[in-house]
Amino acid sequence: MEKTHRHGQPALTIALENHAAKSNGVQEMMNSRNSRFSPRISNWAGQFSCRPRCIHRASNRTEVQVALEKATAAGSRLRVLGAGRSPSDIAMSDQDLLIIDGMNKVIAINAASGRVLVEAGARLCDITEAVAPHGLAFPVLGSISEQSIAGAIATATHGTGIGVGCLSSLVEEIEMVTPDGEIMRLSAARDADIFNAVRCGLGTIGVITKLTLKLVPAFDLEVSEQESSLDTILSQLPERLKFDHYRFWYLPHADRAWEWRATRTQPSPGQHPPPRSLIAWLRNRLLGVHVYEAMLYLCSFVPALLPVINRYYCHTFLRIPRLSRNRSDRQFNFDCLFKQHVNEWAIPVERTAEALRGLRALIADRGFRVHLPIEVRFVKGDDIWLSPSYGRDSCYIGVIAYIPFGRKTTNHEAYFEAFEALMADLDGRPHWAKRFGPDATWLSQRYPRWADFQKIRRQLDPDARLTNSYTDRVLGPVTFDTSNGAERPCQSMSQ
Numbered sequence: 001m002e003k004t005h006r007h008g009q010p011a012l013t014i015a016l017e018n019h020a021a022k023s024n025g026v027q028e029m030m031n032s033r034n035s036r037f038s039p040r041i042s043n044w045a046g047q048f049s050c051r052p053r054c055i056h057r058a059s060n061r062t063e064v065q066v067a068l069e070k071a072t073a074a075g076s077r078l079r080v081l082g083a084g085r086s087p088s089d090i091a092m093s094d095q096d097l098l099i100i101d102g103m104n105k106v107i108a109i110n111a112a113s114g115r116v117l118v119e120a121g122a123r124l125c126d127i128t129e130a131v132a133p134h135g136l137a138f139p140v141l142g143s144i145s146e147q148s149i150a151g152a153i154a155t156a157t158h159g160t161g162i163g164v165g166c167l168s169s170l171v172e173e174i175e176m177v178t179p180d181g182e183i184m185r186l187s188a189a190r191d192a193d194i195f196n197a198v199r200c201g202l203g204t205i206g207v208i209t210k211l212t213l214k215l216v217p218a219f220d221l222e223v224s225e226q227e228s229s230l231d232t233i234l235s236q237l238p239e240r241l242k243f244d245h246y247r248f249w250y251l252p253h254a255d256r257a258w259e260w261r262a263t264r265t266q267p268s269p270g271q272h273p274p275p276r277s278l279i280a281w282l283r284n285r286l287l288g289v290h291v292y293e294a295m296l297y298l299c300s301f302v303p304a305l306l307p308v309i310n311r312y313y314c315h316t317f318l319r320i321p322r323l324s325r326n327r328s329d330r331q332f333n334f335d336c337l338f339k340q341h342v343n344e345w346a347i348p349v350e351r352t353a354e355a356l357r358g359l360r361a362l363i364a365d366r367g368f369r370v371h372l373p374i375e376v377r378f379v380k381g382d383d384i385w386l387s388p389s390y391g392r393d394s395c396y397i398g399v400i401a402y403i404p405f406g407r408k409t410t411n412h413e414a415y416f417e418a419f420e421a422l423m424a425d426l427d428g429r430p431h432w433a434k435r436f437g438p439d440a441t442w443l444s445q446r447y448p449r450w451a452d453f454q455k456i457r458r459q460l461d462p463d464a465r466l467t468n469s470y471t472d473r474v475l476g477p478v479t480f481d482t483s484n485g486a487e488r489p490c491q492s493m494s495q
Helices: 061-073 124-134 149-154 192-198 230-235 278-299 303-317 328-332 349-366 413-425 450-460 469-474
Strands: 002-004 026-029 040-042 054-057 078-081 096-099 106-110 115-119 171-177 183-187 207-214 220-228 245-251 256-265 322-327 340-348 374-379 394-402
Touching: 054 061, 061 078, 061 096, 061 171, 061 207, 106 124, 115 124, 124 149, 149 207, 171 192, 183 192, 192 450, 220 230, 220 328, 230 256, 230 349, 245 349, 278 303, 322 328, 340 349, 340 413, 349 374, 349 394, 349 413, 394 413
Parallel strands: 054 096, 078 096
Antiparallel strands: 002 183, 026 040, 106 115, 115 207, 171 183, 171 207, 220 256, 220 322, 245 256, 245 374, 340 394, 374 394
C-alpha cells in the first residue's frame, strides 16, 4: 500500500453562497429565505434532496484533503456527489457535501494497452469521446453515460452482455484519499482486499480521486430490434444470450416484449446518428415523448387508463423491426424519456424465466397498473465483494414509475414492494444506486464477503465520516468487535 500525507498550503474550498446551477443531473435550487448559506441539492429526477451545512468543490486531490479536514474539524459527516444521476439518496447529506465535477480530466491514454487514467469526476460520455480518436471504447455501457466514473464504479453500474462484467470490473488501479487525509494507491496486486472493497464501496471507504481503466479496441454494434412474446424469449433464452449483447423489455398490459440483439463489428469511420426528418420528429418526439408524457400525467389521476395507454404505445412505436449500425456507445445508450423512480435487482441468471413469469402473474393477480417497460439485462459474474453480480452470472430486472411533468405520486409503491418481495425470494440483490427497501441486516445475508467489507470500512473510516442516512440504512453503523477487548465501539455521527 502506498500512502502519502498531505503537505503544503491547500487551496481552500468554501461553502457555496449565491450559486444556482444545474450541471449534469445535479440540481442546486435556491430557497429565497435561506439561499445565501444553504442551497438545496437534488438528484436529477428530483426524488431526493438535501440542504448541506457546507458544500465543498474539488478540482484536485489537495482540495479533497482540505474538504475532509474541514468536515472533521467541524465534527461533520461528508458525502461525495458526482453527476447526481442516481435515483436514490446515496449522495444526499445535510451535513457536508463534496462535489467533484471539477475533477473531470482524462489524464493519459495508452492505445496499445487499453489503459486509461482518468479523474474521478469525469463523465462516462466524456471519457468515451476522449478515447474514441485513439481507437478505444468501453466494452459495455448502461442506458445512459452521464454518470461520473467514480459514482458508476462505486455502485457496480452495469450494461448488458452475459460475457461482460459491470463497470467496476474494468478498474485496474485506484487512487483515493482516506478520511484522515492519506493517499492510497490500490490494485489487485497491491492491497487487494481494500481494492475489492473500494471497487464497489458506496463511497464509504475513501474519496476516489483517480482510476486506471482497462478499455478495449473500439467497435461498432449491429443491432436488430423486434417485437416478440415473453414466452418465446424465455423458451429460447440460452440462444439469445449467445449474442455479444442482449436485452429485452417486457411490456406490461400489452403482454408483449421488445428484443434488442447486438453483434460487435469492426468500426466504420465517420459513423454518426442518422439525420432527423420532420416526420420522424413528429412521430418520435411529439407523439413518442410529449403526447405520451401528457397521457401519463393524466394516468397519475386516473390509473385505470394506464393499460390502454401502454397498448397504444406498443402499437404505435413497437411493432416494426429495426436494424441499425453505429459506434458502440451510441447503440448502448438510449433516451430514457422522463424522470422516473427505478427499482432494479440482480438474480441468478438461471432464475430469469421464473422471475419474469412470476412478475407477469403478480401484476395481473394484484391488479397493478404499471408503466412500461420492464427492462431485462444480463451481466457476467465477478469477484467484487459488494457487487450484486458477485460470484454468479446475473439477470438484472428493473421496474420503473415515471414522474410526468414532475408530478410525484405514490401509486407505484405497493407495486415496488411486491416486486422486491418476488426478487428476494429468488435470491436477488438490489442495485445499490436505485431505490430499494431492505436494510443492512437483510443485505448482510446476501453477500458472502460482507464481514470482510465491514472490516475494511472500520479500518479506514473508524469514525464514520463518509456516511449518511443511506449508508446507515444499507450498511449499518460502523461498529467494532469488542469480544477480545482489542477494539472499541464507535458511534456514528448523527445525520
